[in-house]
Amino acid sequence: xxxxxxxxxxxxxxxxxxxxxxxxxxxxxxxxxxxxxxxxxxxxxxxxxxxxxxxxxxxxxxxxxxxxxxxxxxxxxxxxxxxxxxxxxxxxxxxxxxxxxxxxxxxxxxxxxxxxxxxxxxxxxx
Numbered sequence: 001x002x003x004x005x006x007x008x009x010x011x012x013x014x015x016x017x018x019x020x021x022x023x024x025x026x027x028x029x030x031x032x033x034x035x036x037x038x039x040x041x042x043x044x045x046x047x048x049x050x051x052x053x054x055x056x057x058x059x060x061x062x063x064x065x066x067x068x069x070x071x072x073x074x075x076x077x078x079x080x081x082x083x084x085x086x087x088x089x090x091x092x093x094x095x096x097x098x099x100x101x102x103x104x105x106x107x108x109x110x111x112x113x114x115x116x117x118x119x120x121x122x123x124x125x126x
Contacts, residue, residue, distance in 0.1 A: 002028075003047070004091070005084035011046060014039045023086065050081055050096050067098075 008017040017039070021030050032040050049066045053059035067080075080096040 001088075002086040003051075003083065004086055005082075006043070006047060007082040008043065008046065009079050009081075011080060012039065012042050013037065014042055014046070017043065019043075046081060047083075051083065054096070 002021070002023060004021055004023060006017070006019045008014045010016070019030075019032075021028070032043065034040055045066065049063055053063040053066075078098045080098055082093065082095045085092045085094075
């Protein structure tokens with residue numbers, strides 16, 4: 001699986017960030033640079049947590065813990081991040097979106113768009 005593109009509209013100090021990783025470049029190493037506090041670590045954490053923890057139900061608690069500190073900054077249906085991946089030659093796009101829904105305890109929860117569920121199912125089928 002190769003990450004081709006990351007878009008983050010507004011997460012912590014990341015504002016309108018879009019990175020494209022050209023698969024044709026060799027070696028496939030892409031440095032990320034900015035000033036201190038520019039969001040390098042936040043970006044890498046966001047990519048890792050969303051792509052790793054969201055696909056494993058046992059790791060969803062890590063995802064919740066990562067997002068809990070910023071959850072009050074999201075508006076209903078705010079997009080957290082978009083990813084474009086090359087998985088076994090197929091381009092897969094999916095979006096992580098914050099949806100404010102109230103359960104019986106009036107607690108905010110995180111849900112993800114349908115694409116992540118299809119991606120998860122595809123991984124299990126292969």
